[in-house]
Amino acid sequence: MTMPDDDILVPRRSRSGTQSRADFSGRAARGPIIDQDGQEIRPESLEQGFQEFRFDFGQGSGNGNPFGNLTREQRIARLEALAKLLDVAFILPGTKIRYGIDGLIGLIPIVGDIITTAISLWLVREARALGAPWYLTARMLGNVAVDGVVGIVPFVGDAFDVMFRANMRNVRLLRRWLDKQPRI
Numbered sequence: 294m295t296m297p298d299d300d301i302l303v304p305r306r307s308r309s310g311t312q313s314r315a316d317f318s319g320r321a322a323r324g325p326i327i328d329q330d331g332q333e334i335r336p337e338s339l340e341q342g343f344q345e346f347r348f349d350f351g352q353g354s355g356n357g358n359p360f361g362n363l364t365r366e367q368r369i370a371r372l373e374a375l376a377k378l379l380d381v382a383f384i385l386p387g388t389k390i391r392y393g394i395d396g397l398i399g400l401i402p403i404v405g406d407i408i409t410t411a412i413s414l415w416l417v418r419e420a421r422a423l424g425a426p427w428y429l430t431a432r433m434l435g436n437v438a439v440d441g442v443v444g445i446v447p448f449v450g451d452a453f454d455v456m457f458r459a460n461m462r463n464v465r466l467l468r469r470w471l472d473k474q475p476r477i
Contacts, residue, residue, distance in 0.1 A: 365423065369471065372419055376460035379412065392455045399444050399451045406450070410441040413460055420467045429470050433463040 325333045363371070381391040395412075398405040417433045425433075440459035444450040 368419065368423060369468070372416055372467070373464050375412070375416065376464040379409065380458040380461045390455065393460075395460065396451050396455045399454050402447065403445065406441060406444045409444070409454075410437060413437040413440065413463070416460055416463055420463065423467070423471070424474075425467060425470060429466060433466060436462050 326336060328334050378393055379395040380393040382393045384391055395409045398409050401408075414434075414437055417430055417437060420433060421430050436457075436459040440454060440457055443453045443457075446453075
């Protein structure tokens with residue numbers, strides 16, 4: 294038995310002239326809420342269960358940071374972890390040559406180098422947000438520029454990325470500068 298197209302597109306009306314129970318107009322649901330095991334769930338328990346899944350996208354803190362308020366050391370640790378992932382996360386089997394996803398993504402012509410340069414620029418931006426002075430950020434930008442420009446050259450640029458490790462250099466520069474700063 295097939296259903297006419299009119300019944301699919303237009304909800305059926307009951308004999309009293311009102312729509313049937315299969316109403317998807319957005320009004321409140323009628324009847325109990327059933328979980329996957331067939332047990333009834335009270336609506337108020339749903340509201341309590343989803344409290345832990347709320348995100349604060351900076352409405353209260355004013356900075357719009359979806360990662361929450363990280364301490365200075367946590368931000369530095371995040372930068373170091375990202376630099377290691379980009380530059381020295383893997384070892385070439387049978388050798389002691391370390392490489393990261395920067396060298397792998399860089400194998401994609403032009404687009405890969407743009408992506409990795411953008412990530413490297415984000416690292417410099419974070420260093421500036423941590424209070425790095427202009428001369429340090431200028432040196433970091435120079436490392437990113439050399440890595441980006443030479444990285445555009447196919448294969449030779451990727452080999453240069455593996456050996457130059459601009460992100461590790463930048464994090465090392467930032468760490469040295471931070472170690473010289475007085476603790477507050």
